[in-house]
Amino acid sequence: MxxxxxxxxxxxxxxxxxxxxxxxxxxxxxxxxxxxxxxxxxxxxxxxxxxxxxxxxxxxxxxxxxxxxxxxxxxxxxxxxxxxxxxxxxxxxxxxxxxxxxxxxxxxxxxxxxxxxxxxxxxxxxxxxxxxxxRPRSTTAPETAEPPPTPTPPEPAPDPSPVEGPREPEFPVRTPPGLPAPTGPSPRTLSLRDLEDAGPSGPVLGILGVQVGGGLGPMGLSQFAMGFDLGATGRSWRADLRGTYFAPRTEAVSGTDGAVARYDALFASVRGCGVPTVRGGALEFPLCLGFAGGGLRAEGIGPTPGARRAWLPWMALVPGVGLRARVGARVVVGVELELPASLVRGRYSLDDRIVRDIAPVGLSALLGFELRLGAKKSRRARQEPAANRP
The missing domain is CATH 3.30.160.100 (Ribosome hibernation promotion factor-like)
Structure with a gap:
């Protein structure tokens, strides 16, 4: 219970x-x-x-x-x-x-x-x-709002009727009277971009160049000069080995009866350059600094009392500026100005008479021609089909 x-x-x-x-x-x-x-x-x-x-x-x-x-x-x-x-x-x-x-x-x-x-x-x-x-609670269901009317989509616009027959070109090509209409492709104009594409797109394996010119040689005399270059270059740099020869120059020895002295010079220089460029590399402005070393030869010639031959050592710092233009895939021409500053002192004498001293500063202006070897083809030349090239 x-x-x-x-x-x-x-x-x-x-x-x-x-x-x-x-x-x-x-x-x-x-x-x-x-x-x-x-x-x-x-x-x-x-x-x-x-x-x-x-x-x-x-x-x-x-x-x-x-x-x-x-x-x-x-x-x-x-x-x-x-x-x-x-x-x-x-x-x-x-x-x-x-x-x-x-x-x-x-x-x-x-x-x-x-x-x-x-x-x-x-x-x-x-x-x-x-x-x-x-508000008081209500058991009546709320009125349902009528849905908004569905908008009627606009009728699509009719397609324009096609134009019958061929259309005239907007810019017709007119041929002068009396001349036949051209049938082949238009002639291609060579531009600086073409020169850039023809040139190297990366470092060049070799440079072979020659220079001719003149200036004040190591003895301070105006002399004809010639030289050669062997080196390598890239888009913004250059390094070369240059050999320069100043041709013989004769000079009457002052204070003597017909004594004559002759001078020439041969030296080599190692140079490094920064190379700013414009117009896609078509123009180059090398700014160089080098070290040169070699010898000067001085000798008395003719009826010179006490005539003798002497070799004088010579070393100098060689700053230089230049302008080069690329005229083809491998050929470059340019001008250059050098100002060698001598690091040694020396003199040539005859019968204890000082004839000439080594100049502290020289000057040379050179016109150069270069052949650039081993240049790579440009990226555009590699990608462009052979049929599209002129």
Whole structure:
């Protein structure tokens, strides 16, 4: 029997929670909503609300509210007492109705926030942002707005009718009267780009060059000069070995009776150059610095008393500038100016008479021709079909 009684107790449905009760004291001017309107507003938000009485009725929550006007604004002092404690608040609005609506919402939420949520719905207005308003719950299904009419797509424009017959060229080629119309391909014009494509696209394996010119030789005399170059070059650099010979030059020895001296020079120089270019490499401007070493030969000739031959060692630093133009795939022409600065001092004498000293600075101007060996084909020449080349 005891077990049967316990089983009945276990299967007995749990009693439903009692609805919340409220005691409300409401003090407001006559122009504001009064207590019955507030009770109705809270009841709309919370239909499960029980009877609303006075403070001494032992309700689950007691509320005291007082509204006062201050200028154009309205202020409410709201005091809520429940088992959770006391919550006192004050807030201001531009109208008394707004204060009453806010107070009703706060009272309903304090009693049962979950049940109150069903009485609050968002409504969007055309002239303002969405706001929350109070409205009673309704069981009527909302009206369904009619869908907007589907726009009718525009009819496609008819295709333009094709032009019958062949079209005339926009820029017809006219042949002068009396001359036959050209039938072959147009002649091809050689440009600097073609010279660039014909030249090397990378480092050149070798340079072979010759120079002719003249200037002031190591002894300070104007002399004819000639030389050769052997080296290598790239897009922006150059290194070469140069040999230079200053041809013999005779000079009467001053203060003597018909004595004559002859001078010539032979030396080699090692040079390194930076080579700025323009127009795609068609023009080069080498800026060089080298070291030269060799010898000078001086001798008395003819009826010269005490005539003798002497070899004078010579070393110099040789800066130089130039201009070169590429005129083909392998041929380059150019001009160059060198100013050798002697690093040694020496002199030539006859019978203890000083005839001439080595000059501290020289000057030479050279015209050069170069053959560049082992040049690679340009990238365009490798990619262009043979049929498209002239």
């Amino acid at each position: 005891l077990a049967f009684g316990l089983g009945l107790f276990a299967w007995t449905p749990r009693a439903r929670a009692e609805p919340p009760t409220l005691s409300l004291e409401w003090q407001a001017p006559e122009t504001c909503p009064q207590r019955p309107a507030m009770v109705a507003a809270v009841g709309e938000l919370l239909p499960e609300l029980g009877p609303v009485g006075a403070a001494e009725d032992g309700a689950s929550m007691a509320v005291h509210a007082e509204i006062a006007q201050s200028g154009s604004d309205w202020t409410i002092a709201l005091r809520i007492e429940s088992d959770a404690g006391i919550d006192a608040r004050a807030f201001t609005a531009s109208s008394c109705d707004a204060l009453a609506e806010a107070a009703a919402l706060m009272i309903a939420v304090s009693l049962d926030p979950v049940a109150t949520r069903a009485g609050v719905a968002p409504v969007a207005r055309d002239d303002a942002a969405p706001r929350v308003i109070l």
